[in-house]
Amino acid sequence: MTSSSEPIFRVEHLSLAYPGRRGQPLAQILTDVSVEVVRGGALTLVGPSGSGKSSLLRCLNRLEEPTDGVVRFDGRPITELDPRELRRRAALVLQAPVLFEGTVRENLMVHAPAVTLDVSESRLRETLSEVGLEAALLERDAAMLSGGEKQRVTIARALLRDPQALLLDEPTSALDPPNATLVVQTICSLRESRGLSIVAVTHAPELVRRLGGALLYLVKGRVQAYEPVHGAGVIDNRLQAFLSGTHP
Amino acid sequence: MTTGGFGIIDLSWWQVVLALLLVIVIATVSLRQRLGLERDLLIGTIRTIVQLYLVGLILAAVFSAARWYWVLAILVVMAAIATHAAVSRLAKPIPGVYWIAAAALTISTAATITYVIGIVVQPRPWWEPQYLIPIAGMILGNSMTSAALAGDRLQSDLFARRDEVEARLALGFSGLEAVQPLVRAALRASMIPTVNGMMTVGVVQLPGMMTGQILAGASPLTAIRYQIVVVFMLAVATTLGSLLFVRLAVARYLTPAHQLRRYLL
Numbered sequence: 001m002t003s004s005s006e007p008i009f010r011v012e013h014l015s016l017a018y019p020g021r022r023g024q025p026l027a028q029i030l031t032d033v034s035v036e037v038v039r040g041g042a043l044t045l046v047g048p049s050g051s052g053k054s055s056l057l058r059c060l061n062r063l064e065e066p067t068d069g070v071v072r073f074d075g076r077p078i079t080e081l082d083p084r085e086l087r088r089r090a091a092l093v094l095q096a097p098v099l100f101e102g103t104v105r106e107n108l109m110v111h112a113p114a115v116t117l118d119v120s121e122s123r124l125r126e127t128l129s130e131v132g133l134e135a136a137l138l139e140r141d142a143a144m145l146s147g148g149e150k151q152r153v154t155i156a157r158a159l160l161r162d163p164q165a166l167l168l169d170e171p172t173s174a175l176d177p178p179n180a181t182l183v184v185q186t187i188c189s190l191r192e193s194r195g196l197s198i199v200a201v202t203h204a205p206e207l208v209r210r211l212g213g214a215l216l217y218l219v220k221g222r223v224q225a226y227e228p229v230h231g232a233g234v235i236d237n238r239l240q241a242f243l244s245g246t247h248p
Numbered sequence: 249m250t251t252g253g254f255g256i257i258d259l260s261w262w263q264v265v266l267a268l269l270l271v272i273v274i275a276t277v278s279l280r281q282r283l284g285l286e287r288d289l290l291i292g293t294i295r296t297i298v299q300l301y302l303v304g305l306i307l308a309a310v311f312s313a314a315r316w317y318w319v320l321a322i323l324v325v326m327a328a329i330a331t332h333a334a335v336s337r338l339a340k341p342i343p344g345v346y347w348i349a350a351a352a353l354t355i356s357t358a359a360t361i362t363y364v365i366g367i368v369v370q371p372r373p374w375w376e377p378q379y380l381i382p383i384a385g386m387i388l389g390n391s392m393t394s395a396a397l398a399g400d401r402l403q404s405d406l407f408a409r410r411d412e413v414e415a416r417l418a419l420g421f422s423g424l425e426a427v428q429p430l431v432r433a434a435l436r437a438s439m440i441p442t443v444n445g446m447m448t449v450g451v452v453q454l455p456g457m458m459t460g461q462i463l464a465g466a467s468p469l470t471a472i473r474y475q476i477v478v479v480f481m482l483a484v485a486t487t488l489g490s491l492l493f494v495r496l497a498v499a500r501y502l503t504p505a506h507q508l509r510r511y512l513l
Contacts, residue, residue, distance in 0.1 A: 018511040027511075063414060063507055083505045088420040098415035112421045154415075161420065 006075040008165055008197040009037040009060055009090075014069030016055055016221075029055045030221040033069070035214075037165070042191070042198040042213030044229070048245030052221040053201040057167050060199060061090045074164070084112065091158030095170040097150040099142040104128075107142045108157050117160060124160075130193070131156045131186050148179025152186055159190070166190070168200040172207060184210060203243050217242050256465050268293070307381065316375040323384050327354055330392040334493075337396040339403060342512065348496040352395055356488035357387045364481045383481070386457065390442070390482045391489030398438035398490035399497055405430045406501055407513045414508055423502035431494050438490035442483050449479055 016030040030052045037043045045053040058064040059071055062083045071078045078086055099107050108124055111117040125135040131152040137145070145153065151171060158166065168187065172180035184207045191198055191211070198211055208215065208229060215234055217225035225242070227234060234242065241247035271293050278285040310318045331350045338345065361384055365371065371379040406413070409430060416426035449455060450472070454462075457478055461471040501509050 061418060062505055063417060065503065065505060065507060079505075083507070084420040084422060087418050092418040094411060094415065094418075096411060098411050100412070110416075110419060112419070112425055114422075115420060157419065 006039070007036040007072075008039045008041075008074060009035075009043075009199065010070075010072040010075075011035045011056075011059070012070045012072070014056070014059060014066045014071060016052070016059060016064060017067045028221060030059070030066075030218075033218070033221075033223055035216055035223070035226060037197050037199055037213075040191075040195045040197055042200070042211035044208045044211060044213065044215045045199065045201045045218065046203070046208075046215060046242045046245075047218035047224070050220075051218040051245070053218055054169050055221075056218070057092070057169055057199060057201055060165075060167055061087045061092050063087075063092070084115075088115075088161040089163055090165040090167055091161060091163040092167045093151070093154055093158060093169065093171050096174055097147070097154040099145070099150055099153060102142060103138065104140050104142050104145070104153055105138040107153060108138075108160060110157065119160065127156045127159050128153075130159060130190065132182060146179065147175050148182055151175065151179075151183050155183075155186060155190070159194075163196065165197040165199065168198065168202070170201050170203065172202065172204050180204060181206070187211075205239060205243055208239060208243070215239075215242065217247060219245075256463070307377070310381070311377050314377075316373070319375045319377045319380055322377075322381055326385060326388050327357065330388040334392040334396040334399070338399050340513075342399075342403070342497055342500050344500060345399075345497065348500070349395060349399075349493060352489050352492035352496060353388060353391050355492055356391050356485050357384060359488060360387050360481055360485040364477065368477055382457070383478075386478060386482060387485040391485050394438040394442065394486035394490045395493040397441070398434045398494045401437040402430060402434040402494055402497060403513075405433055406498075406508075410508060410510060410513060417506055417508065421506075423506040423508070424498075426506070426508075427498050427502065431498055434494050435487075435490055438494075439487060442486045446479060446483065450475070455479075 012034050014030060014033045015028075017026040017028045020026050033052075033056060035043065045056060047053050055064055059066050060073075060078075062071070062078050073081065073086060073090060100110060105124065108127070109117070109119045111119075124138060128135055128137060133149060133152055133156070137149070137153075142150070142153065151174075155166075155171075166187070171187065172183050175183060184204065187198065187200075187207070188210045190196055198213070200207060200211060202208060212229050215225070215227060215229050216223060224247070225234075229239075238247065271289065275286055275289055277283070278289060306322070310322055327350065330353055331346060334349045334353065335345050342348070361380070364383060365374055365380060369379060369383075374380075406427070413426045413430070417423070450458070455475050455478070458468075458471045458475040461474060462468055501512055503509065
C-alpha cells in the first residue's frame with residue numbers, strides 16, 4: 001500500500017459543501033476535484049478568490065470534511081487515520097502566521113499534552129537554522145518578530161513534527177517582497193533537504209516556478225486546468241493569467 | 249391580600265399609587281430633555297404593575313395551596329423563562345442551544361438548591377415555597393446571566409480566534425485541547441462579576457434579599473447570615489451554570505474528527 005510509487009496525496013472526485021443556515025441551500029465550495037501529488041513533488045493551487053483553493057488545502061489535512069469523494073494520504077483514505085496524526089504528518093502553514101503568547105522557544109515547544117515531541121535544545125537550534133533563523137531568537141517574544149520571521153517560526157514549528165508534506169496557504173502574501181523571497185527560499189531548500197512534498201496556495205510566480213511540479217487552476221470550485229508547470233506545461237503569460245485569476 | 253408580618257407596614261394600593269407619582273418625575277425629564285422615552289416608560293410602568301401583580305397572585309395561590317407539585321411547576325416555568333432569556337442574548341444561534349442552556353441551568357440550579365435547602369437551611373417541608381421559590385429565583389437569575397455572558401464570550405472568541413484554534417488543530421491538538429484557552433477565557437469572563445460582587449457586597453449596596461428581610465422586620469444579624477449563604481450559593485451556581493453551558497456549547501462547534509465547524513461562526 002505505501003510503496004514509494006504511491007502518490008503522497010491522491011484526491012478522488014472530491015466535493016465540499018457547507019450546510020446552509022436556516023432555510024438556505026447548501027453552499028457548494030468544491031465540485032468533483034481529482035488530483036495527485038507525487039512523493040516529494042509539488043502542487044500549486046491557483047484561481048480567483050473564492051474558487052475553493054484554501055478549502056481544498058484544508059481537506060488534505062482534514063480540517064474540512066468533504067461531502068463526497070476520497071482523500072488518500074500515503075495510500076490510505078484519511079478517514080482511516082487519526083486526524084491529529086495526519087495533521088502532524090501533513091503540516092499546514094497559514095497565510096497569517098499564528099504564534100501564541102510567549103517566546104519563540106515556547107512557540108516551538110507547543111504540542112498536544114498526549115504527544116511526545118523532541119524539543120531538545122540542539123533540535124530547536126537546528127530547526128531554526130533550517131528556516132534561516134538564528135538561535136538567539138529563541139528567547140525573543142514571538143509578538144515582536146517581523147512578519148517574515150513569524151512565518152519562518154511557524155514553518156520551524158511544523159518541521160519539529162517531522163512532516164512528510166507541507167501544506168502552504170498563501171505563505172508569502174502577507175509579507176513584503178524581501179521577506180517573501182526569504183520564505184520562498186526557505187520552502188524550496190526544505191523541500192530539497194527533507195524531500196518534503198508540497199501543496200501550496202499562492203499568487204507568487206516565483207514560488208510557482210521554483211516549486212515546479214503541477215498546477216491546478218480552480219474556478220468556482222471546479223478544475224479548469226491541471227498541468228505541469230515546466231516542460232510542456234504552462235508558459236509565462238498563461239501562468240500570469242492563472243495567478244491573477246483572469247485565465248478564461 | 250397580604251397580611252403584614254411583625255414590624256412591617258402593610259402597603260395599601262393607595263400608597264402604591266402615591267409611588268406611581270414618582271414616574272411623573274421621569275416622564276417630565278424625558279419630555280423636557282426630549283429623550284423620547286415616554287412610550288417605553290408607559291409600557292414599562294404598566295408591565296411592572298401587571299407582571300408583579302400576577303406573580304403576587306400566583307405566589308399567593310401556590311403558598312396557600314401548599315402542594316409540592318405546584319412549587320415544582322413554578323420552578324419549571326422559571327427555568328424555562330431563564331433558559332429563553334439566556335439563549336436570546338447570544339449574537340448567533342448555536343444548534344441545540346435551548347437544550348444546552350436548559351440542561352446547564354437546570355443541573356446547576358438543582359445541584360445548588362439541593363445543597364442549600366437540604367443541608368444548609370433545612371426548611372420543613374423541604375419544598376416550603378417561602379424558601380424554595382425565592383432561592384431558586386435568585387439562583388436561576390444569576391446562572392442565566394453568567395451562562396449568557398460565558399456563551400457570548402465563547403462565541404465572539406471562537407470567531408475572532410478561529411485561526412488560532414485551527415493552528416492548534418493543525419499542530420495535532422484535539423478539538424477540546426485546541427479550544428481550551430477560549431473556554432477558560434469565557435469562564436473567567438462569566439465569573440468575574442460574581443467574584444467582584446463578593447468584594448463589595450454590603451459595602452456599596454445592601455443586597456436585595458438582605459434589604460427585603462430587614463424591611464420585613466428580620467434582625468440584621470439574621471439577614472446577614474442568610475445573605476452570606478446566598479452569596480456563596482450564587483457563586484457556586486453561576487460557576488456550575490457557565491461551566492456546563494460552555495462545555496456543552498463548545499462541543500457543538502467541534503466534530504469527532506477534531507474539526508472546527510467554521511460555518512457556525
